[in-house]
Amino acid sequence: MINVLFVCLGNICRSPLAEGVFKKLVEDEGLADRFTIDSAGTSGYHDGDPADPRSIACGREYDIIVDSISRQLEPKDFTEFDYLVAMDESNRQNILKAAGNTIKGFKLVMMRDFDDEIPAGGSKDVPDPYWSGQDGFTKVYEMILRSGRNFLEHLKKEHNLT
Secondary structure, three states: OEEEEEEEOOOOOHHHHHHHHHHHHHHHOOOHHHEEEEEEEOOOOOOOOEOOHHHHHHHHHOOOOOOOEOOEOOOOHHHHOOEEEEOOHHHHHHHHHHHHHHHHHOEEEEHHHHOOOOOOOOOOOOOOOOOOOHHHHHHHHHHHHHHHHHHHHHHHHHOOOO
16 A cells, blocks of 8 residues: 655644645546555644535536545654655645654655646745635646646556556
């Protein structure tokens, strides 16, 4: 099994959408039995809450199920997951701080490390759409979809999946 955890701040906007998108990409490739996919937040602001209604609506528009319940990143995540995928640099730094010496137990990547449409000198952050309208969620979805496709291709090569 390849265990992937998507991480943002509150686990209600970006990471649940990334979780849903990646699950769909994996299912479409017939690889669902090879992956465990989840999401978490570096904060516990929204523990126990469903995803933001705008993330759910955005997913629904693209036939993506966004049904995760917010939870905070836990110490066991650093040993149970092979890949932690940070949505932005701030959360990447928070993951590193929280992981301490367990950093050797997983690979930490940024979602947009796999986005082939970042302009020269552009940010690798997936912006938080919380304070934007629905169009902000659509832009985030597009970034996540591009990045997710390329991340899956990377994992298929790295793990010899066909």
